[in-house]
Amino acid sequence: MKTYFRLLQFFFLVCFSFGVVSADELNENGQYSLTIPEFEKTIYNDDLVFDFSFTIKNNENFDQEIDLVFEELAGWDINTEDLSILLSPNEAKVVEVEFKANSEFEYSKRFSGQDYIKIKLNDGYSGVVYFPVTVLSGDEQVDFVFEGNILSKEDTPVYFIPRISSSKVNPVTPLGFSVESKDLFRNEAAQVEVFIDEEKIYSKEHMFEQNHQYQVYQQMIPENYNPGRYTVELIVRHESTSNSAREWNAREQIIVEEYKNLEVESDFSKNLIKDNAKLIISNKGNVDDVYSQEIEHGGFMSLFFGAEFASGEDIDYTSEGNIVTLEVPLEKGESVEIYYYYNFIPLYVILFVIAILVMYIYSRKTSNPLSVETRVYEVKKDSHEGVKSLKLRIGFENIRSEEIDSLKMIFRMPSYLSVKDDSFLLTPPKQVLKGKSHYKLIWDFKRFEKEDSRILGFQMVNSKGILGDVRLEDLEFEVKINGRVKRYYTSFPVIRG
Numbered sequence: 001m002k003t004y005f006r007l008l009q010f011f012f013l014v015c016f017s018f019g020v021v022s023a024d025e026l027n028e029n030g031q032y033s034l035t036i037p038e039f040e041k042t043i044y045n046d047d048l049v050f051d052f053s054f055t056i057k058n059n060e061n062f063d064q065e066i067d068l069v070f071e072e073l074a075g076w077d078i079n080t081e082d083l084s085i086l087l088s089p090n091e092a093k094v095v096e097v098e099f100k101a102n103s104e105f106e107y108s109k110r111f112s113g114q115d116y117i118k119i120k121l122n123d124g125y126s127g128v129v130y131f132p133v134t135v136l137s138g139d140e141q142v143d144f145v146f147e148g149n150i151l152s153k154e155d156t157p158v159y160f161i162p163r164i165s166s167s168k169v170n171p172v173t174p175l176g177f178s179v180e181s182k183d184l185f186r187n188e189a190a191q192v193e194v195f196i197d198e199e200k201i202y203s204k205e206h207m208f209e210q211n212h213q214y215q216v217y218q219q220m221i222p223e224n225y226n227p228g229r230y231t232v233e234l235i236v237r238h239e240s241t242s243n244s245a246r247e248w249n250a251r252e253q254i255i256v257e258e259y260k261n262l263e264v265e266s267d268f269s270k271n272l273i274k275d276n277a278k279l280i281i282s283n284k285g286n287v288d289d290v291y292s293q294e295i296e297h298g299g300f301m302s303l304f305f306g307a308e309f310a311s312g313e314d315i316d317y318t319s320e321g322n323i324v325t326l327e328v329p330l331e332k333g334e335s336v337e338i339y340y341y342y343n344f345i346p347l348y349v350i351l352f353v354i355a356i357l358v359m360y361i362y363s364r365k366t367s368n369p370l371s372v373e374t375r376v377y378e379v380k381k382d383s384h385e386g387v388k389s390l391k392l393r394i395g396f397e398n399i400r401s402e403e404i405d406s407l408k409m410i411f412r413m414p415s416y417l418s419v420k421d422d423s424f425l426l427t428p429p430k431q432v433l434k435g436k437s438h439y440k441l442i443w444d445f446k447r448f449e450k451e452d453s454r455i456l457g458f459q460m461v462n463s464k465g466i467l468g469d470v471r472l473e474d475l476e477f478e479v480k481i482n483g484r485v486k487r488y489y490t491s492f493p494v495i496r497g
Contacts, residue, residue, distance in 0.1 A: 027142045032066055032087070033057050034135060034142060034178060042149040043128060044156075048101035049224050050148040055094050056135065058087035068095065069134035075105030076129070095223040095429045098129050099148065126152040153185040157246075160208075162234040166251040170259040174218040177250075179206070179491070181213040191237040193218055196230050226286050261285040266435050273301070283330040294433070295324040295340065298357065302343055310337035321485070368488040369400035370407075370477060378459075379495055386497040387470050389461045392423065394475065397453035401481055404448035408478035409456070411489045416464045425457030470495040 025036040035055040043050065046361060058064045080097040087093060131146040144478045179192060187209050194202035202219045234250045265280040281291045297305070305324055307315040308378040317337060318325045328338060372394070381392040394411075398404055402465045411429075413419075415437050431442040443456065462470070474489040 022473065026162060027140070027143060029059075031060055031137055031143070031225065032064060032135070033059055034144070035078045036144065039144070039369070040147040040149065042151060044480075045150050045152050048105065048150065050099040050129075050131070050146070051096065052099070052146045053094055053096045055092050056085060056087065057058075057092035058089055063088055064137055067136040069136065070097070071132040071134075073099075073129070073131065075101055076131075077102050078131075085228045090489070093419060097133075099129075099146070103488060109456045119211045126150050134219065143495070156183050156185065157240075158182065158184050158188055158238065159246070160236040160238060160248045162192075162236050162248055162250040164232055164234050164250050164253055164254075166232075168254075168257055169221050170257045171220060171261055172259070174220045175254070176216070176218050178214065179208075179234075179236055180215075184208055184210055184213050186210060188238065192217070193235045193237070194378040195233045195235070196221070196225070204469045220254060221287065223261065223284050225256045227256055229253055229255055236391065256286070258287050259285055259291045260287065262289055262291050264291070264438055273344060274349075275344070277340050279338050279340075280337065281328060281330060282335040283332055286332060288329070288331050290329040291326070291330060293326045293435070297322055297342075301342060303346060304342040305340070307338065307340040310339070315340075363467060367486075368477070369398055369404065369479065369481070370396045370488065371399045372396045372475070372477070372490045374490060374492055376493060376495060381484075381497070385462070386468065387462050387495055389459060390470075391423075391457065392492075393457040395453065395455045396477070398448050398450050401479075402450050403479055404479055405446075405483070406480040409443040409445075409446045409476065411443075412438050412473040413441075414438055414470075414472075416462060417460045417470070418463055420459045420461060423457075423459035425455065427454070427456060448470050466497045470497065475491040 017212070017443050023035050023037040024039070026036065033056075035057070037053065041050055041052065056066055058066075064087050065085060068080065068083045068085070070080070070083075072078070077100045078097065079100065080095065083095055085095070098153060105397055127150050129148045129150065131148065132147065133144055135142045161180040161182065163178045163180070165178060166173070169175050175194070178192065179190070181188065181190075187207055189207050191203070191205050191206055193200060201222060202217075207216065207370050221270075230253070232254050236248045237245060238247075239245045261284040263282045265282075267278040269276050269278075283289050295305075302319055302322070302324065305319075307317055307324075309315060315326060315328065317327070324340075326338075326340065328336060330336060373396070373398045375393045375395075377391050377393070380388045382388050394409070415435070417439070419439075419441065427443065429441040430444045431440075433440040445454065471494055472492040474491050477490070479486050479488065
């Protein structure tokens with residue numbers, strides 16, 4: 001019976017929340033008519049005030065005085081503007097009446113009759129009260145009753161609305177879902193679970209607070225799911241203090257998109273004879289993939305470069321200028337071990353060539369045709385995570401050469417930093433390359449005449465948090481003049497953490 005009564009209360013509350021969609025008209029063909037928008041209202045027991053209204057219309061062609069009679073009820077104050085209303089022919093007036101509980105109102109288990117309060121005490125009170133109203137004019141009388149339902153917040157059953165917001169997911173875009181609680185007047189715990197084709201991928205108990213009834217979640221999809229269509233089910237389970245449980249669920253179709261995810265473990269060693277790099281590459285994506293790496297070195301260093309699998313089989317690579325590109329195909333779930341190295345034995349034979357190369361590099365660095373200015377500003381820090389974000393502005397001007405055929409600017413940053421896509425000032429980069437330990441942004445400009453200048457800027461965000469200093473690699477300019485390519489470098493100040 002207790003459960004039935006709570007459900008009945010909940011039904012009253014839901015009906016109340018939808019509002020009134022029509023009104024009843026009483027005594028339509030009489031001397032006066034009454035239009036009553038609602039006979040019943042529902043409130044909670046922490047504010048016992050009922051507000052009702054009705055409209056009286058004079059249907060006669062002469063003035064008419066209409067009296068209102070409200071039956072006195074113990075424990076209630078009845079407030080209205082006038083008990084006697086004078087209406088002209090066809091005039092209508094809205095009567096508003098307030099029924100407010102006073103200090104004599106009793107929260108007891110007393111059940112008396114239809115025209116009296118019915119209240120039960122059970123960890124908070126609830127019940128029904130009837131307010132009889134009589135409308136008189138001459139010998140014509142209309143009686144009706146307003147009904148007030150009083151609900152206990154402690155007895156109002158809470159319920160939850162689960163929603164799945166994602167339609168397509170991948171490792172970068174997680175599954176999004178939310179849970180909204182309704183009629184929550186105290187903190188309540190609920191178990192939230194997510195299934196993909198009946199396999200559980202998320203399960204956690206969450207606390208919903210009275211002033212925080214809406215929670216949003218994200219969950220990454222496991223990498224073992226192949227691209228395709230799947231059924232996602234979101235289940236919310238709530239256990240009441242009486243150990244009864246209810247569940248709510250939402251089901252949606254989602255698409256797992258193709259995604260690529262290559263994990264690389266690297267180890268580097270150096271000696272006088274050989275510099276060696278060992279890479280273990282694992283395809284953690286859900287499709288076949290190709291590992292590609294660009295290795296940049298001085299032009300003559302390509303004479304000493306080599307690459308092979310752990311089995312000793314050579315790896316095919318392409319070399320263009322001072323950049324070597326490795327490409328290694330991997331099937332889904334496959335791991336390979338590769339090596340690339342510099343064998344310096346021939347280097348000892350060509351020391352003279354090295355000396356010339358050093359002089360050449362020095363000459364290129366000191367003959368920079370560009371005037372470069374860098375600025376780091378709006379550095380935001382967190383006391384626990386160090387530098388969180390910063391803005392960078394780079395300006396450069398051709399101050400020497402009459403014309404630069406092409407100018408490429410290369411900016412490198414550590415992998416724990418990322419650039420906000422919508423923060424680029426004027427010109428976004430043409431290429432964004434990601435390595436194991438850093439990102440590389442590349443801008444490419446054509447026909448850069450003397451006194452031409454550019455200003456670039458963007459905002460970097462620290463996604464992991466670091467308490468130490470942030471050090472950016474030197475800014476690199478690749479300048480092509482009359483078919484000859486030269487490189488110049490500009491350093492950045494250290495950003496203190």
